[in-house]
Amino acid sequence: MIASSFWLPPDISAHGSQIDIIIKYLHWFMAVLFVAWGSYFLYCLVRFRAGANPKATYRDAKAKPSKMAEVVVIIIEAILLVGFSIPVWAYYRSEPPGNDANPLTVRVVAQQFAWNIHYPGPDGKFGKSKPELVDEAINPIGLVDASEDPNAADDYVSVNIFHAPKDRDILVRLSSKDVIHSFAVPLLRVKQDAVPGMEIPIWFKAEKTNAEAQEMMKRAFALPASPEGEEAETFVKENRLRVTMADYGSVRKGSTLNAEHLKTLSAAGITSVELAPGFPVNIQCAQLCGLGHYRMKGQMKIYEPDEFEEWYASAGEEEVFDEDEFDDE
Amino acid sequence: MSSDHHAHNPGFISKYVFSLDHKVIGVQYTVTSLIFLFFGFSLMMIMRWQLAYPGESIPLVGGWLGKYLVDNNGVLLPEGYNALGAMHGTIMVFLGVVPLAVGGFGNYVMPLQIGAPDMAFPKLNMASYWVYFLGGVTMLAGFFVPGGAANSGWTSYPPLADIANTVGTHPFWNGQTVWLLGMVLLITSSLLGSVNFIVTIMHLRVKGLTMFRLPFFVWAQFVTSFLLLLAFPPLEAAGVLQLMDRAFHTSFFMPEGLVVSGVVQDQFAGGGSPLLWQHLFWFLAHPEVYVLILPAIGIVGEIIANNTRRPLWGYKTLVYSVIFLGFMSFVVWAHHMFLTGMGTAMSTFFQTTTMIISIPSVVILTALLLSLWQGSIRFTVPMLFALSFLPMFAIGGLTGLPLGLSASDIQLHDTYYVIGHFHYVVAPGTIMALLGGIYFWYPKVTGRKMSTFLGHLHFWPSFVFMNTVFFPMFMVGLAGISRRLWDQTEYVQGIDVQGWVRMSSWGAWALGLAQIPFIINFFYSAFAGKKVNENPWKATTLEWAAPSPPPHGNFAEVPVAYRGPYEYSVPDAKEDFHPQHVPDSQLV
Ligand code: HEM
Ligand SMILES: [Cu+2]
Ligand SMILES: [Cu+2]
Numbered sequence: 050m051i052a053s054s055f056w057l058p059p060d061i062s063a064h065g066s067q068i069d070i071i072i073k074y075l076h077w078f079m080a081v082l083f084v085a086w087g088s089y090f091l092y093c094l095v096r097f098r099a100g101a102n103p104k105a106t107y108r109d110a111k112a113k114p115s116k117m118a119e120v121v122v123i124i125i126e127a128i129l130l131v132g133f134s135i136p137v138w139a140y141y142r143s144e145p146p147g148n149d150a151n152p153l154t155v156r157v158v159a160q161q162f163a164w165n166i167h168y169p170g171p172d173g174k175f176g177k178s179k180p181e182l183v184d185e186a187i188n189p190i191g192l193v194d195a196s197e198d199p200n201a202a203d204d205y206v207s208v209n210i211f212h213a214p215k216d217r218d219i220l221v222r223l224s225s226k227d228v229i230h231s232f233a234v235p236l237l238r239v240k241q242d243a244v245p246g247m248e249i250p251i252w253f254k255a256e257k258t259n260a261e262a263q264e265m266m267k268r269a270f271a272l273p274a275s276p277e278g279e280e281a282e283t284f285v286k287e288n289r290l291r292v293t294m295a296d297y298g299s300v301r302k303g304s305t306l307n308a309e310h311l312k313t314l315s316a317a318g319i320t321s322v323e324l325a326p327g328f329p330v331n332i333q334c335a336q337l338c339g340l341g342h343y344r345m346k347g348q349m350k351i352y353e354p355d356e357f358e359e360w361y362a363s364a365g366e367e368e369v370f371d372e373d374e375f376d377d378e
Numbered sequence: 379m380s381s382d383h384h385a386h387n388p389g390f391i392s393k394y395v396f397s398l399d400h401k402v403i404g405v406q407y408t409v410t411s412l413i414f415l416f417f418g419f420s421l422m423m424i425m426r427w428q429l430a431y432p433g434e435s436i437p438l439v440g441g442w443l444g445k446y447l448v449d450n451n452g453v454l455l456p457e458g459y460n461a462l463g464a465m466h467g468t469i470m471v472f473l474g475v476v477p478l479a480v481g482g483f484g485n486y487v488m489p490l491q492i493g494a495p496d497m498a499f500p501k502l503n504m505a506s507y508w509v510y511f512l513g514g515v516t517m518l519a520g521f522f523v524p525g526g527a528a529n530s531g532w533t534s535y536p537p538l539a540d541i542a543n544t545v546g547t548h549p550f551w552n553g554q555t556v557w558l559l560g561m562v563l564l565i566t567s568s569l570l571g572s573v574n575f576i577v578t579i580m581h582l583r584v585k586g587l588t589m590f591r592l593p594f595f596v597w598a599q600f601v602t603s604f605l606l607l608l609a610f611p612p613l614e615a616a617g618v619l620q621l622m623d624r625a626f627h628t629s630f631f632m633p634e635g636l637v638v639s640g641v642v643q644d645q646f647a648g649g650g651s652p653l654l655w656q657h658l659f660w661f662l663a664h665p666e667v668y669v670l671i672l673p674a675i676g677i678v679g680e681i682i683a684n685n686t687r688r689p690l691w692g693y694k695t696l697v698y699s700v701i702f703l704g705f706m707s708f709v710v711w712a713h714h715m716f717l718t719g720m721g722t723a724m725s726t727f728f729q730t731t732t733m734i735i736s737i738p739s740v741v742i743l744t745a746l747l748l749s750l751w752q753g754s755i756r757f758t759v760p761m762l763f764a765l766s767f768l769p770m771f772a773i774g775g776l777t778g779l780p781l782g783l784s785a786s787d788i789q790l791h792d793t794y795y796v797i798g799h800f801h802y803v804v805a806p807g808t809i810m811a812l813l814g815g816i817y818f819w820y821p822k823v824t825g826r827k828m829s830t831f832l833g834h835l836h837f838w839p840s841f842v843f844m845n846t847v848f849f850p851m852f853m854v855g856l857a858g859i860s861r862r863l864w865d866q867t868e869y870v871q872g873i874d875v876q877g878w879v880r881m882s883s884w885g886a887w888a889l890g891l892a893q894i895p896f897i898i899n900f901f902y903s904a905f906a907g908k909k910v911n912e913n914p915w916k917a918t919t920l921e922w923a924a925p926s927p928p929p930h931g932n933f934a935e936v937p938v939a940y941r942g943p944y945e946y947s948v949p950d951a952k953e954d955f956h957p958q959h960v961p962d963s964q965l966v
Binding site for chain 2: 067078083086090098110119123126127141142180183185229239240245247249326328340
């Protein structure tokens with residue numbers, strides 16, 4: 050369900066296809082080389098086994114084809130390097146944002162083991178923050194009071210949920226409060242280390258909303274034969290996924306599949322169910338950062354641009370944090 | 379230089395424990411490092427359980443692992459997972475493969491191959507082993523100190539490593555500090571060893587053995603020693619700096635204003651740079667990759683020449699490639715750091731050097747493959763291992779390309795793809811070659827051959843399971859799963875690739891079982907193996923001129939080298955091999 054091709058997750062970013070192309074070309078190149086070498090290798094093992102060739106030849110074989118092959122390898126590597134990797138990297142690391150006049154700028158402050166997404170609010174200016182003001186419960190990034198810095202008045206900090214519009218450049222100023230983390234969003238083909246003491250800019254543009262990403266990732270699953278027992282338990286546990294088919298009784302579209310659902314479906318004689326991840330676009334930490342490294346997980350919520358504006362306008366007011374919704378992805 | 383200890387008749391302790399004889403030291407290194415290898419591998423077998431069956435109690439050993447590694451139900455803790463991972467990496471690299479490839483094979487075989495009676499500095503040699511031993515014991519001590527072993531990765535990136543294992547533990551007697559002390563000892567040992575190797579190869583070659591008559595293995599050791607000598611000191615310095623940061627709160631690697639778990643880290647003055655450590659670390663650790671691989675390539679070269687019964691293809695090309703590789707390995711280190719915020723100019727430099735270094739690797743592989751052409755291939759057990767090295771090393775090398783190009787590295791960096799890539803180089807590659815080397819030189823060390831039957835029983839399953847373990851990791855990595863995760867099923871992609879993960883784990887346990895025939899063979903053949911003469915493989919290089927096992931001082935009479943190392947199947951000769959030490963007049 051997750052993989053698109055070459056086992057890669059689906060790509061929902063503007064620049065990702067360029068990275069995928071390099072990965073694909075490279076793997077084809079590697080496969081061709083390996084098969085060529087491998088066939089030659091196996092041929093030698095059979096043709097020149099002692100039984101078939103009792104007397105070895107002292108002189109080195111002339112190796113025109115292998116010299117040719119080496120030259121071809123060099124040329125292909127040079128093309129991939131100069132024609133693909135360097136320009137793609139230059140684009141990825143270029144002065145952000147690419148060409149969008151109106152980027153959304155956010156600060157992302159990584160910490161053990163969470164992602165703090167700091168929005169500047171309507172004024173577009175970030176308030177200052179200070180280490181000594183950090184309070185893990187209410188002020189994780191140590192934002193100063195509005196009386197000290199008016200820019201802070203309308204700032205908004207979201208923990209672990211990165212709200213973002215699609216089709217708009219998003220400029221992230223990435224830093225860390227404690228140790229090195231790495232901000233990785235596989236579906237967006239983005240990865241960047243968050244190094245304490247540095248603020249590193251990266252940018253990207255999403256071309257799909259969460260709903261569209263879910264659509265790309267949904268897949269039909271055959272239900273276990275019996276709704277009870279070990280097999281069913283494993284099925285539920287290993288497919289913490291959202292139901293994407295139309296409502297069926299208590300089995301609501303968008304809810305997380307559970308044991309009750311299995312019973313309902315099985316009683317109705319339904320044998321397969323369509324599922325997709327509840328939160329398809331996750332943020333992982335890619336750099337070992339301590340014992341909670343594995344669960345340093347965030348989620349992107351990518352909206353249509355107008356939906357995003359709606360959310361952003363009301364962001365400061367209600368701090369709804371739907372534990373449940375977040376937890377079961 | 380080395381004759382001073384030949385006169386007296388040593389007692390048991392000085393003969394087998396504190397020996398100055400390169401052969402005894404070589405065997406000490408070999409046995410010690412094999413034990414460490416198996417230990418490091420066992421840590422991984424435990425970790426693979428947690429990955430395959432997240433959150434389930436570890437069978438068999440779960441109750442034994444102690445409170446720093448497992449909970450009351452015998453489930454591996456996240457910090458326990460990190461500790462095992464850090465120790466696996468460290469043990470495999472610094473206590474397993476390097477000591478086996480250099481300390482073991484280098485020590486035993488190299489002096490014999492150059493016709494020397496011993497190393498240039500036997501006391502330095504002995505010191506090198508014992509400092510290594512002490513370093514190993516120090517590393518393992520980490521498991522028993524309060525708080526458990528180091529858990530910040532074998533790379534020990536600060537600030538994490540600067541502050542790890544500090545809360546509620548002893549200020550000095552804690553995992554990460556002990557790790558650093560262990561590293562300082564291990565590096566010291568390697569430095570002592572590498573100086574000795576270089577001097578020995580430069581000065582103790584017998585008459586007639588010019589540099590271009592040296593066996594390829596000796597060249598590999600020679601270049602390896604330079605890498606160790608030049609790359610390790612920066613890491614030793616960095617290790618001491620990190621020790622200072624931890625013990626005395628200097629700020630070499632600590633920027634200011636850090637807040638860890640809500641606590642401002644104002645015990646550090648700040649102003650340091652975490653990236654400085656990474657530069658110092660990778661300045662060592664990239665050449666280190668070649669330290670892991672060059673001796674293995676050397677061994678494969680020896681075995682292939684011997685078992686194809688023809689000279690290695692393009693001997694000089696091979697030698698120049700290895701030298702070039704060694705040289706280039708010092709200017710690629712920052713390809714491990716593309717995602718630390720590197721701009722286009724720097725990344726262009728490092729991707730270009732990385733593509734350039736791939737070329738001598740391709741040349742070496744091609745030369746070894748071409749050596750098979752028109753050979754008369756004998757499929758002995760060592761040859762099976764050496765042959766299996768070729769395709770698996772190729773996979774390791776090829777999968778380095780997407781990581782060396784910074785654009786594709788964006789997606790693959792720090793994922794299981796990296797784990798798959800470098801293990802194909804160091805495990806299916808290097809480990810298989812080293813095992814082949816053991817089968818190859820065993821008759822020289824013991825005067826007996828290892829069992830061929832058990833050898834096959836070892837080789838085939840190992841070959842299959844090596845691939846079962848590591849190939850799935852490419853898929854897991856492409857799917858976007860970060861490495862070093864205690865439970866990858868936290869992520870949807872992780873759930874999706876769980877089948878591959880399980881396959882990999884079962885492969886690892888099967889690989890463990892596949893080593894049983896080897897362990898039996900290794901000990902059993904020492905006294906019950908078939909007795910053989912001093913040159914059972916009909917080989918050409920000088921070590922086969924010495925008796926098996928070689929006595930103290932090695933050669934009955936000092937050999938002279940009359941020709942190059944691989945004079946196999948010389949036209950019109952009766953025998954298909956012309957040993958280096960036999961003058962033309964005595965050849966039949
Ligand atoms: C042959 C059996 C081996 C198996 C089954 C194995 C398996 C693994 C696995 C699964 C990991 C990843 C752990 C994680 O990301 O959480 C790992 C890490 C590592 N292994 Fe091995 N390994 C083996 C041999 C070796 C050898 C021979 C070496 C070195 C010469 C080595 C060096 C390392 C290092 C340095 C790491 C750390 C990578 C990191 O920190 O991300 N391993 N090993
Ligand atoms: Cu992290
Ligand atoms: Cu490298």
